Amino acid sequence: MRGLFDAGAVAVMGNHELNAILFHRGLRADSKKNRDQNRSFVEAFGFATPEAMGQTD
Template sequence: MITIIPDIHTDPQRLEATLAATDGPLAFLGDFIDGGGQGTCDRTVLTRVLGLIDEAAVAVMGNHELNAILFHRGLRADSSKNRDQYRSR
């Protein structure tokens, strides 16, 4: 059985708790970034998920990743909200 994990939103504790409760193949449904709250960490979550992908998990990009790419490519408004939302944590 494949465990499907959606919307981690930069929450390493939630990711680790979810992983501890699963066994077998993993499929991530994006939205790894853009948590914005206390205890969130884009880099920690992305590094962990990339390691799992190297071990055989699969993942698709979510709308939050797409929006961040568009912002950093100059294709999304350069507003203070977007600058704060898409800066690395």
């Protein structure tokens, strides 16, 4: 990916990425449907953890 960006490529965020961000920021309902849609991410990083929220201090 770094090579692509260094060559001038750009990334475009889609609706799945936006929904995941909103879910982990608490801006989407903590419902079964939303947890199911984000299951693999939640299993890897937890829910509302610093890692899930992009806080890598």
